[in-house]
Amino acid sequence: GQQVMQIPQYQHVQEGEDFTTYCNSSTTLSNIQWYKQRPGGHPVFLIQLVKSGEVKKQKRLTFQFGEAKKNSSLHITATQTTDVGTYFCAGDRTSYDKVIFGPGTSLSVIP
Amino acid sequence: DGGITQSPKYLFRKEGQNVTLSCEQNLNHDAMYWYRQDPGQGLRLIYYSQIVNDFQKGDIAEGYSVSREKKESFPLTVTSAQKNPTAFYLCASSLRILYEQYFGPGTRLTVT
Numbered sequence: 001g002q003q004v005m006q007i008p009q010y011q012h013v014q015e016g017e018d019f020t021t022y023c024n025s026s027t028t029l030s031n032i033q034w035y036k037q038r039p040g041g042h043p044v045f046l047i048q049l050v051k052s053g054e055v056k057k058q059k060r061l062t063f064q065f066g067e068a069k070k071n072s073s074l075h076i077t078a079t080q081t082t083d084v085g086t087y088f089c090a091g092d093r094t095s096y097d098k099v100i101f102g103p104g105t106s107l108s109v110i111p
Numbered sequence: 112d113g114g115i116t117q118s119p120k121y122l123f124r125k126e127g128q129n130v131t132l133s134c135e136q137n138l139n140h141d142a143m144y145w146y147r148q149d150p151g152q153g154l155r156l157i158y159y160s161q162i163v164n165d166f167q168k169g170d171i172a173e174g175y176s177v178s179r180e181k182k183e184s185f186p187l188t189v190t191s192a193q194k195n196p197t198a199f200y201l202c203a204s205s206l207r208i209l210y211e212q213y214f215g216p217g218t219r220l221t222v223t
Binding site for chain 1: 146217
């Protein structure tokens with residue numbers, strides 16, 4: 001079946017350092033979504049990427065969808081303590097009727 | 112105030128009892144979902160519904176049941192057949208299936 005993987009599982013960074021999480025699928029995806037879950041909270045939608053090679057930015061966050069539409073990345077520039085949480089990617093295959101979530105990358109930021 | 116609500120926030124039950132978790136949305140979304148999250152784990156799909164009066168099993172449906180009689184409501188029953196029911200349960204909705212999902216605050220269920 002379709003699998004969505006994320007690396008790393010955990011990342012600890014010093015405040016101000018950059019952070020990147022990678023999302024990889026065993027199959028080609030029609031689109032990919034990214035969510036953030038703060039500790040003790042619920043996932044919140046960040047962005048959706050649809051086109052091959054697409055790059056989108058939200059302030060210090062940069063999202064990229066691979067050319068083959070099998071992988072994606074989220075890069076945070078100059079992390080802040082407000083970036084703490086778990087970042088999930090979620091993708092779906094064409095003609096598939098559900099989104100598959102990756103296991104998430106948990107980010108800790110040391111002040 | 113639009114959104115998706117889940118109640119209660121915390122729920123305690125004895126083993127062998129069925130328990131129903133509430134999920135309501137006023138976003139006029141067609142699709143609704145139930146996920147289970149265990150400590151340090153990702154989201155596992157239990158059931159989802161694309162439209163009223165229709166629902167499909169997710170990856171871990173055994174021991175759970177749902178209904179979708181109204182567009183706004185998608186209650187989840189955790190039955191006594193579910194072997195490890197203690198978990199954080201999240202409900203979500205989206206305008207259509209595969210669209211961005213909006214999550215409720217979740218219900219933490221503890222079964223002893």
